[in-house]
Amino acid sequence: MSGDLSMLKKVNFLLLAIGAMIFLPYVGSWLHYNGKFPDHFFDYPPLSAEPKAPFNMFVFVMLSILALAVAVLYVFPRIFGFKKPIATPAPDIKKVSLPIWFWIGLIMWGGCLTMLFTRMTELKWLLHWSDLPIFWGFTLMLDGIVYKRKGGVSIIATIPQEMVGIALSSVAGWMIFEYLNFFVGENWYYPAGDIIPNTEFLLYAIIGSSGLIPMAFEWYSLLNTFEGMKHRFDQGLKFSLPLWFKNIVLVIAFSGMFVSGLFPNQMFFSLWVSPLLILAIILDRINVWTPFEPIKDGNWTPILVFALTYLLTGVSMEAWNFFSAAHANDVVTTYAPAYWVYSLPYVNTPRMFEMPILGYLGYLPFSVYCWIWWIMFAFLCNIPTRFADLTARGN
Secondary structure, eight states, rough: OOOOOOOHHHHHHHHHHHHHHHHHHHHHHHTTTTTTOOOOOOSSSOOOOOOOOOHHHHHHHHHHHHHHHHHHHOOOOOGGGOOOOOHHHOOOOOOOOOOOOHHHHHHHHHHHHHHHTTTOOOHHHHHTTTTTHHHHHHHHHHHHHHHHHHOOOOOOOHHHHHHHHHHHHHHHHHHHHHHGGGGGGGEEEOGGGSSSSHHHHHHHHHHGGGGGGHHHHHHHHTTTTTTHHHTTSOOOOOOOOOOOHHHHHHHHHHHHHHHHHTTTTTTTTTHHHHHHHHHHHHHHHHOOOOTGGGGGGGHHHHHHHTTTTHHHHHHHHHHHHHHHEEEEETTTEETTTTOOOOOOOOOOOOOEEEEEEEGGGGHHHHHHHHHHHHHHHHHHHOOOOOOHHHOOOOO
16 A cells, blocks of 8 residues: 555545454354354353363463463563663652642542442442442542652643543553454353343443453553653664565455354464454555554554553453452352453453453553554544654653
8 A cells, every 4th residue: 555545545544454353253154153153152241251261271371471471571571682771860850740631530449449349339320320420539539649759740731632642542442342242152141231221231331341442541641751651672683674564564464354153272472463464464565653653663662562551451450350249159249240351262261350361462452552542542533643752842
């Protein structure tokens, strides 16, 4: 694709890519079930999961090695060719107090978690909708901390309209994953989802998911307030993929979406990798900036630091989720209809909270997907975005 493509053609390429992401797993799954989906296949929310392949030691060891390599990369980046960051004087940050929205967020987040953790049974409407104030309360808290650390600069304080856009993109970005989850036999499900009507759960999921992706952007903003993290990966190997290789990766990614429906056990991981690769390569081909672009100059910080954001968010969310329920003899009791449980093939144990320990690897590519999705969404909706510039500023 050349740089002189019309805007209409660029939009069409993106829409076709999204359409393929939605359509290919459907076709693969349709073939997997010999042309007839099981009854209740598309019921939402899923209250249980399809049977999965049993624990496999070989898969567990291979993924454990990958997890160890990732950990070594973050702890000892110079082993992977990154140079020691050049020491720079700490920026002069104006002293400001925590903003009012930090305290509002603390009340929202802390209040709802207290209700869930103490097994309160009153105010059921709030308990049933608890994820919304928890997610947005935490987002407001993170933004408030960034505001203080950057002397009055944060997403909400500086570019609040972009936070609104990110929230809107979050709804579509996450609901696609809820849809894709059907075709891998429900890698996650909601055993208490029937304590409210299905229509209310769907509305809850749509509104509540507005708070999922914003947390990743706030974590990235916060991590970039630490000079050691901000420059940890900005002097690495210069790397640029040739066009032919990008085309091969794109074909593999599209194939992964199809095969994830055809072989849901063997290809369940494609759910977390293929959408990211598809959108990143298409955006690159139509000359839209992505956080992969600085890699050609040796700056891996945008990708590697943002990859941590949903790992941090995920660990937090998994803890909130787990402790919002009572666990007794494998029976879970909760007033949160969106309480989720995982069912993964090959590596479903051991667990940290409800998440299989190796499942946390999936948060790394999902983190980057969040940024790529927002870039794509902003491009399609013609929304100006200043997030990358804002986080690069020292104050």
